[in-house]
Each structure stands twice: as C-alpha cells, then as structure tokens.
Amino acid sequence: MDVATTSKFLALLAIVAVGGSxxxxxLRLLPGPGPxxxxxxxxxxxxxxAAAVAVAATAGSLYYSEIAGFVPCELCWYQRIAMYPLAVVLPIAAVRGDRTVGRYAVPLAVLGAAVSVYHVQLQAFPxxxxxxxxxxxxxxxxxxxLGFVTIPMxxxxxxVTVVALFLAGRPTRTAVPATTSEVPVP
Amino acid sequence: MSSPAPSSKRRRSAVPGIVAIVVGLVVAAAAVALLTGGGEDDTASPTQTTRPTTASGDGAVSTSGASAGGVAVGTVRVVGASLPAFPESGADRAKGLAFPEIRGQDVASGLPVTIANDGRPKIVMVVAHWCPHCQREVPVVADWLGRDPRASLVDVYAISTAVDRSRGNYPPASWLTEEGWFVQTIADDATGSAFRATGASSFPSFVAIDAQGKVVARASGELSAARFADLVVAAAGR
Incomplete structure (x- = not known):
C-alpha cells in the first residue's frame, strides 16, 4: 500500500472517528432511557x-515518519508528545479495567487537540x-x-475521539442509574 | 466487561453491536482505500523531495539541459568552506568570511551559472518554490531590481532549493518566469549543497557579499523593498 492509499485509509478512519464522536x-444530549x-x-x-484510537494514531504517525519518510515538524512533535503516552497508558488501563485513567488521558488529549487546532489553522493561514x-x-x-484531510486534522x-469516548462514561445532568445496562426492556 | 445476570426482563447489551459497527467501518475504510487507491490525493512523495538540512554527501541528481519546466534539480559544485549556520539571535559569525564559490545551472535556461569572487558585490537569495514567503518575496525583489537605480551596484543571484513536486507551485522555473524573475538562479542539487553553503536554515534567506567576496550581512525571512535595499547598500559598501 503506497503513501497516498495509506493516507486515504487513515483519512477515512479520521472521518469515522469524528462521526463517532x-x-x-x-447520545449525551438526547433525553430518555433509550439513549x-x-x-x-x-x-x-x-x-x-480509546486505546484503539490512540494506538492507530501512533501507528499512523510512525508510518509517516519512519516509512513514508516525512520529517516531523515542531508542532507535529508536540502532538506526538500528547498522543504517544496515550497509546501505552490506555491499553493498560483497558486491560486492567481502570476507569480513572480518563483523569490523566483527557487532559493530554485536550492539550494535543489544542496543538492540532493551532497546526491546522497555521497550515490554512501560513x-x-x-x-x-x-x-x-x-x-x-x-x-x-480526500482533498482536505491533513495529518494534523x-x-x-x-x-477529539479519545475525549468524547471518556466523556461518554460521565453522568449527565439527567440522573442515569449506575446500572443502566441492566434496565429492563419494556 | 462482565455481563449482567441472565434475565428475561433485562435488555440485550449493545456492546456486540457497537464492536461490530466499529470493526465494519474500519474494514470498509480499508476496502475503499485499497479499491480506489491514492488517486489524485496531494500526498508528497519523499523520493521527489530534496531535504537540504537532513541530507548529506556529494551525490547530485543531474538534469542535463533545460526542458519546458526548466531545471528543477541540478548539479552543483561548491568550492570553499560553507558559511556557519545563520544564528537565531546574536552576532553572525559569517561576517567577514569568504563566500564559497558555487557552480550550477540556471533553473530556466540550464546554462552554467557561477557565483564567484569576481570583484563585484553580490546578493545571493535562497528560495523554495513551495514556500509562501518566497512566493511573496520574489515579486518584491524583482520589482525593486527593475525600478531602483541602486540595483546596478550589485550582482544578484538566487538559489532554488528544496524542490518538491507535491508541494505546489512546481516547477520552480515556471513560477520564476511568471514572476518576471530575470535573476540568474542556480537549481540546487538533491542534497541542497548550494543551500547549505549559505548557512541558511529557512526560506527566503539572503547573503550580502562585498567586492572582496566577504560576507557583510545575512538576513532571513521576508524583507521589505527598503530592507532589501539596505542589504544592497551594505554589499556595495555605500
């Protein structure tokens, strides 16, 4: 698979991830027991x-630098600093069932997203x-x-997907029973 | 992920469905990418890219003569020591040092171009065709050279480097011709030999050289016409 085809695959994954987010x-905004x-x-x-997203993003990043041969720029490195730890910590937390990992993962993801937003706009307005x-x-x-998806995008x-996934587990204003998965089907 | 105790009144878990949807979307993305290929995606091919500061060695890609698109990547020979790296701040250690002789080919005509100590003050400008700042600087300099009488005080040369077909505004010769660029411009080689000889680390960059072939000033980034004129005056010793 050449660089262009791989990029298309990664871009499609990114679009799917955004759609999922x-x-x-x-789901958080919709009322009722169903959502x-x-x-x-x-x-x-x-x-x-979230672990899969972080691992995939890290793999894609390493593909671009180590296989495609693109030299990461300064902002790319800042985004790597935020994403690479997630690729290690999130799988471990998933295996251990550690629900508190979001407290550490979400701040990293938010910082990384902020750098990504800055990078995207810098490329748009150089x-x-x-x-x-x-x-x-x-x-x-x-x-x-796909005509518009760049690496920082x-x-x-x-x-964003990592943040959205961890926010999914947080309670909303409308109280939801802790055992919602056991709500009887009418 | 333990399952709740079986009960006819408990709803069925959506987890298998969620996992199936995710896996299905990933497989579909892979299938679409593989079946349609990269297509017209504007993705850089590193094999077409010159990376001046990361490459090393004397190997050069030679493009003999000039085609319709001119010479994108040429053959360059540098005689003499390269200038030290341009500092981000503080004194420039290149001041007073001899500018190395650079021999290459003109991007448009393919004819030989030599930047050598011939007793004339000079300005050497380094540009990359894909760099938006170079794209703005070239017409500024071209305009100034065409209208200011002080332009005759110096000989102006340029170096076109870091050529990358995928980054747009390619080939350099077409871009420069469209801008009315009449300055002799060396097509740098694949390893950026001419670029490295100037000690620059960004585009555009400038070196002002006096009549004795010594560096009197260097500059980096977009310059106004007035600042470019200052460099010319500095090179001419006026």
Whole structure:
C-alpha cells in the first residue's frame, strides 16, 4: 500500500472517528432511557475504543515518519508528545479495567487537540510567520487526503475521539442509574 | 466487561453491536482505500523531495539541459568552506568570511551559472518554490531590481532549493518566469549543497557579499523593498 492509499485509509478512519464522536455527544444530549442505555454500553467499551484510537494514531504517525519518510515538524512533535503516552497508558488501563485513567488521558488529549487546532489553522493561514523552516516547515501540508484531510486534522480527530469516548462514561445532568445496562426492556 | 445476570426482563447489551459497527467501518475504510487507491490525493512523495538540512554527501541528481519546466534539480559544485549556520539571535559569525564559490545551472535556461569572487558585490537569495514567503518575496525583489537605480551596484543571484513536486507551485522555473524573475538562479542539487553553503536554515534567506567576496550581512525571512535595499547598500559598501 503506497503513501497516498495509506493516507486515504487513515483519512477515512479520521472521518469515522469524528462521526463517532458526534454520535457519542448526541447520545449525551438526547433525553430518555433509550439513549442513556446505549450510552452506558458505549461507556463500557470506551476504554478499549480509546486505546484503539490512540494506538492507530501512533501507528499512523510512525508510518509517516519512519516509512513514508516525512520529517516531523515542531508542532507535529508536540502532538506526538500528547498522543504517544496515550497509546501505552490506555491499553493498560483497558486491560486492567481502570476507569480513572480518563483523569490523566483527557487532559493530554485536550492539550494535543489544542496543538492540532493551532497546526491546522497555521497550515490554512501560513502568513503568520515570515519564513519557511528548511528542515520541517509546519506550514506545509505533506498530505492532503480526500482533498482536505491533513495529518494534523487526523491527529485532531484522534484527540477529539479519545475525549468524547471518556466523556461518554460521565453522568449527565439527567440522573442515569449506575446500572443502566441492566434496565429492563419494556 | 462482565455481563449482567441472565434475565428475561433485562435488555440485550449493545456492546456486540457497537464492536461490530466499529470493526465494519474500519474494514470498509480499508476496502475503499485499497479499491480506489491514492488517486489524485496531494500526498508528497519523499523520493521527489530534496531535504537540504537532513541530507548529506556529494551525490547530485543531474538534469542535463533545460526542458519546458526548466531545471528543477541540478548539479552543483561548491568550492570553499560553507558559511556557519545563520544564528537565531546574536552576532553572525559569517561576517567577514569568504563566500564559497558555487557552480550550477540556471533553473530556466540550464546554462552554467557561477557565483564567484569576481570583484563585484553580490546578493545571493535562497528560495523554495513551495514556500509562501518566497512566493511573496520574489515579486518584491524583482520589482525593486527593475525600478531602483541602486540595483546596478550589485550582482544578484538566487538559489532554488528544496524542490518538491507535491508541494505546489512546481516547477520552480515556471513560477520564476511568471514572476518576471530575470535573476540568474542556480537549481540546487538533491542534497541542497548550494543551500547549505549559505548557512541558511529557512526560506527566503539572503547573503550580502562585498567586492572582496566577504560576507557583510545575512538576513532571513521576508524583507521589505527598503530592507532589501539596505542589504544592497551594505554589499556595495555605500
């Protein structure tokens, strides 16, 4: 699979991840026991899904630098600093059933997402500096898959999805029973 | 993920369905990517990219003569020591040092170009075709050279480096021609030999060289016409 095909695959995964994040957020907003129970089931698998997202994002990042040969720019490294620990911590937490890992993972993901947002807008509006770094310019889009998906956009999708998955397990304002997965079917 | 105790009144868990949907979407994404391929995606191919500061060695990709797109990546020979790296702050250690001789080919014509100590003050400008700051700087310099009489005080050369077909505004010769760029411009080699000889680390960058072939000033980033004129005056010793 060449770089362009791999990029298309990763871009599609990013779009799926964003779509999933939107769906999870919508579940939090929808009233009634139905969405609450589905959300409870999502929360049960959320640690595993978050771990998968972090591992996939890390694998994609390493693919671009070690196989495709793209040199990571400074902002890419900041996003790696946020994502790589998640690829280790989240799978361990999922295996151990550690529900408190969100307290550590979500701040990392939020920081990473903030850097990704800055990187995306810098690529969109490169006039914010006066020169281009020769080794690894942050302003250059190494990949534009599906016509618009760039590497920092993929990273942003990963960070947002991790946050959304952990928020799925948090109680909403409308009290939901702790054992919603055991709500009887009418 | 323990399952609740079996009970006819308990609802069925959605977990298997969620997992199936996720796996299905991943498989579908892989299938779509494989079946449709990369297509027209604007993805860089590192084999087409020159990476001036990470590459090493004297190997050069030679493109003989000039095609319709000119010479994107040329053959370069540097004689003499490269300038030290341009500092982010503080004094520039390159001041007073001899600028190395650089021989190459013009990006548009393919004809030989030599930047050597010939008793004339010079400005050497380094540009990359994909860099938006270079894209803005080239017309500024071209305009100034065409209208300011002080332009005759110096010889101006340029180096086109870090060529990457996938990054847009390619080939460099077409871009420079469209901008009315009449300055002799060396097409750097695949390892960025000419770029490294200037000690620069970003684009655009400038080196002002006096009539004795010594560096009097360097600059990095977009320059206004007035600041470019200052460099010219500094090189000319006026």
């Amino acid at each position: 939107v769906a999870i957020t919508a 609450a129970t589905v959300r409870a089931d999502v929360a049960r698998v959320a640690p595993w899904l 006039d914010q500096s006066s020169s281009c770094d020769a080794a690894a310019p942050c302003t250059v889009r190494e990949v534009t898959a 993929m990273a942003l999708a990963g960070f």
